[in-house]
Amino acid sequence: MAFKNFPETGASKENILDILENFAKKMKPYSMRGLRIYSTDPHPLAIEAITKFLPFNRNNIGTHTSNEYASGLQYLEAEVISMLSNLFGLEKGDGYLTQGGTEGNITGLWIGRNMLQENGGKLCLLKTPLTHYSIEKAADLLNINKVVDVPCDTEYGMDGEKLKETIKLLYQEGYNNFLIALTLGYSGTGTVDPLNEIDAVINDFQSKLKIKTYVHMDAAIGGLVYPFVSEKILDFRYSSLQSISLDMHKTGLVPHNAGVFLCRKGLQNFIERPVPYLGLGKDNTLSGSRPAAIAAGCWSIIMLLGKSGFKKIVESELNLKKYFIEASMANEYLPPFIFITHPSINILAFHINKLKNSQLDPQTEKRFGLKPCWLLHDGEKKLFYTIIFMPHITKKIIDEFFASLKWYKK
Ligand SMILES: Cc1ncc(COP(=O)(O)O)c(C=O)c1O
Numbered sequence: 001m002a003f004k005n006f007p008e009t010g011a012s013k014e015n016i017l018d019i020l021e022n023f024a025k026k027m028k029p030y031s032m033r034g035l036r037i038y039s040t041d042p043h044p045l046a047i048e049a050i051t052k053f054l055p056f057n058r059n060n061i062g063t064h065t066s067n068e069y070a071s072g073l074q075y076l077e078a079e080v081i082s083m084l085s086n087l088f089g090l091e092k093g094d095g096y097l098t099q100g101g102t103e104g105n106i107t108g109l110w111i112g113r114n115m116l117q118e119n120g121g122k123l124c125l126l127k128t129p130l131t132h133y134s135i136e137k138a139a140d141l142l143n144i145n146k147v148v149d150v151p152c153d154t155e156y157g158m159d160g161e162k163l164k165e166t167i168k169l170l171y172q173e174g175y176n177n178f179l180i181a182l183t184l185g186y187s188g189t190g191t192v193d194p195l196n197e198i199d200a201v202i203n204d205f206q207s208k209l210k211i212k213t214y215v216h217m218d219a220a221i222g223g224l225v226y227p228f229v230s231e232k233i234l235d236f237r238y239s240s241l242q243s244i245s246l247d248m249h250k251t252g253l254v255p256h257n258a259g260v261f262l263c264r265k266g267l268q269n270f271i272e273r274p275v276p277y278l279g280l281g282k283d284n285t286l287s288g289s290r291p292a293a294i295a296a297g298c299w300s301i302i303m304l305l306g307k308s309g310f311k312k313i314v315e316s317e318l319n320l321k322k323y324f325i326e327a328s329m330a331n332e333y334l335p336p337f338i339f340i341t342h343p344s345i346n347i348l349a350f351h352i353n354k355l356k357n358s359q360l361d362p363q364t365e366k367r368f369g370l371k372p373c374w375l376l377h378d379g380e381k382k383l384f385y386t387i388i389f390m391p392h393i394t395k396k397i398i399d400e401f402f403a404s405l406k407w408y409k410k
Pocket residue numbers: 038099100101102103132134183185186187218220221247259
């Protein structure tokens with residue numbers, strides 16, 4: 001982009017709209033942006049709802065779940081938090097709408113650090129090698145110097161046994177406070193951390209040793225996928241889990257920025273600040289001032305789809321994932337694929353051993369928006385590609401992808 005001076009005088013509205021129109025024409029829908037996109041075309045109702053409230057897009061600062069005077073967009077936000085808390089097994093929760101998964105993760109770890117600090121002693125953050133980088137960003141911001149990776153098990157989730165060994169070793173080194181960052185749908189593999197096993201490990205340790213934990217779950221991807229199709233519960237019904245970050249702008253059909261932070265009642269007190277220039281006002285969020293209208297978008301989609309509507313969408317994404325796996329096997333000219341995935345998440349990572357350097361040719365990578373990343377498989381680092389089966393992905397795109405591999409030989 002060329003350097004642009006601040007204009008001396010204003011331009012005409014027509015001129016401005018013409019320029020914007022040209023920019024708008026170049027924007028591509030998600031369906032044209034490849035196989036590795038974590039968002040999708042927003043539902044028209046979400047756009048209509050947000051647009052309706054744009055003239056009243058005031059500052060939604062603070063948290064409205066305990067605000068008995070909440071009205072309008074504050075009220076809608078409180079209902080969004082309430083409906084999502086209910087989905088995750090929490091009768092009365094707190095929380096607020098964030099700028100996205102990153103903010104929710106930082107908020108969760110911020111609350112956790114402050115809560116554990118009250119306990120005194122040394123603190124360590126536990127995660128896995130697959131954890132989203134926003135968790136390390138949080139550690140940096142929060143001055144958490146000790147960050148340890150717990151290895152994954154064969155299902156690409158945090159290994160409960162290794163967690164036990166790690167906590168034991170760290171306890172011997174004098175660590176007594178553990179912030180544990182779990183993930184429901186890792187970005188690269190779609191796999192999930194087994195909260196059920198981890199909760200058991202934590203409860204066992206807490207009954208024997210003087211340790212305290214705070215478990216936060218990054219559900220940026222899986223939050224609006226997993227609960228609709230999995231029989232296994234991984235939510236607030238496990239007592240060790242304190243907070244969750246998820247994104248309605250990923251799998252919730254709402255445009256950016258529509259992140260959600262959920263936590264047990266009262267936990268945001270650990271980050272609360274008085275706002276002296278607002279009299280008795282208080283703020284207990286990371287963002288402070290934040291847009292209100294997005295609440296109308298989130299509220300409308302949850303009300304429109306309900307559990308059954310989300311389930312239908314997720315099931316069709318999982319069917320498409322199955323179609324991809326079957327198509328890879330049906331093409332006898334193709335070398336075998338190695339897959340990593342989770343049955344209840346719409347993500348698939350694949351590796352093709354026989355390719356030169358295990359990489360697709362640059363044209364195929366570009367055309368389908370695929371970028372390789374390193375993952376540990378059978379004890380070896382291998383290059384994997386990730387596909388996110390979002391509503392804009394079709395059988396046609398998948399067929400085109402396989403057709404583009406025709407010249408590869410077994
Ligand atoms: C697992 C996971 N966590 C967190 C994030 C960050 O979300 P956001 O980009 O909304 O901040 C992402 C983004 O893709 C993600 O995949």
